Amino acid sequence: MSQSRKTDQSIAFIGAGNMASSIFGGLIEDGWPKDKIWATARSEATLENVKNQFGVQVTRDNHQAVRQSEMVVLCVKPQMMKAVLQELAPTLKETKPLLISVAAGVSLDSLQTWCGSSLPIVRSMPNTPSLLRCGVSGLFASAQVSAEQKAITDSIFKAVGVTLWVDNEALIDSVIAVSGSGPAYYFLFMEAMTEMGVKLGLDQQTAEQLTLQTALGAAKMAVCSDVDVRELRRRVTSPGGTTEQAIRALQTGGLEQLVEQAMQAAVERAAEMTRQLAD
Numbered sequence: 001m002s003q004s005r006k007t008d009q010s011i012a013f014i015g016a017g018n019m020a021s022s023i024f025g026g027l028i029e030d031g032w033p034k035d036k037i038w039a040t041a042r043s044e045a046t047l048e049n050v051k052n053q054f055g056v057q058v059t060r061d062n063h064q065a066v067r068q069s070e071m072v073v074l075c076v077k078p079q080m081m082k083a084v085l086q087e088l089a090p091t092l093k094e095t096k097p098l099l100i101s102v103a104a105g106v107s108l109d110s111l112q113t114w115c116g117s118s119l120p121i122v123r124s125m126p127n128t129p130s131l132l133r134c135g136v137s138g139l140f141a142s143a144q145v146s147a148e149q150k151a152i153t154d155s156i157f158k159a160v161g162v163t164l165w166v167d168n169e170a171l172i173d174s175v176i177a178v179s180g181s182g183p184a185y186y187f188l189f190m191e192a193m194t195e196m197g198v199k200l201g202l203d204q205q206t207a208e209q210l211t212l213q214t215a216l217g218a219a220k221m222a223v224c225s226d227v228d229v230r231e232l233r234r235r236v237t238s239p240g241g242t243t244e245q246a247i248r249a250l251q252t253g254g255l256e257q258l259v260e261q262a263m264q265a266a267v268e269r270a271a272e273m274t275r276q277l278a279d
């Protein structure tokens with residue numbers, strides 16, 4: 001187990017979908033006791049899968065999971081959050097857990113209003129590589145969150161990757177655009193590279209292996225190297241060589257502007273959801 005775990009408290013995940021299982025899967029990898037992790041979902045089939053794959057405690061009853069836990073991680077879709085919290089409100093009022101939301105586009109104000117009592121709430125923005133303990137999470141705490149609760153929250157997300165606290169809530173939308181949605185940008189790039197590898201005559205498996213191992217190697221170099229990514233790119237780009245032509249084609253095609261537009265679209269969608277979902 002890593003040094004990140006500083007609590008024997010139980011933790012409930014409301015909505016055992018992709019993001020929740022990425023986090024509790026990572027926590028289990030980090031040595032968190034499975035009997036201290038509760039997961040809920042609406043369908044028995046989902047719970048059965050989660051039970052079989054991860055061995056955590058499961059229930060369809062959100063109230064039961066909350067009653068067992070000092071920390072409650074809200075992992076339902078943003079559009080479900082209001083109904084889930086309003087329904088849980090009496091139990092939350094009684095047990096007063098630390099609430100941690102992973103939802104995009106749901107403000108602290110809305111969460112506070114829907115749960116009906118003044119509770120400590122952290123807004124987090126993790127990403128799915130948390131499953132491999134390679135995640136990164138942006139975090140922002142409401143004024144009611146104590147230093148100890150902040151430290152516990154940090155230890156949960158640190159168990160599954162890197163944690164970064166932001167100074168104001170609006171920056172969570174920026175975190176969404178960079179790292180929350182970010183894995184999908186890289187997956188799309190990998191899809192396109194694999195497809196083109198096949199068009200260039202490689203078989204599917206070879207093209208995929210070359211692409212994925214290149215992505216892994218480049219990411220590892222970027223993280224581990226003592227020079228920045230611009231310099232790493234320069235070292236691949238021999239003057240008059242092949243990379244120079246490929247990079248020129250990407251830049252002439254507007255790659256940088258496209259990335260800017262894509263990330264701006266993510267931020268705008270998060271802000272729009274925040275407005276639409278607020279009461």
Ligand SMILES: NC(=O)C1=CN([C@@H]2O[C@H](COP(=O)(O)OP(=O)(O)OC[C@H]3O[C@@H](n4cnc5c(N)ncnc54)[C@H](O)[C@@H]3O)[C@@H](O)[C@H]2O)C=CC1
Binds near residue numbers: 016040046078102
């Ligand atoms: N998927 C991602 O990469 C990321 C997702 N998020 C956030 O995580 C949240 C969940 O997203 P995903 O895991 O992708 O969705 P998902 O659809 O995989 O999971 C949602 C889960 O909630 C369950 N659920 C629905 N209603 C429920 C209820 N009343 N009580 C208990 N469980 C209920 C569903 O059965 C489902 O298992 C969203 O708010 C999203 O903004 C945040 C960061 C990254």
Ligand SMILES: O=C(O)[C@@H]1CCC=N1
Binds near residue numbers: 104176180181
């Ligand atoms: O696409 C979404 O809305 C969620 C938030 C970040 C990643 N997935």
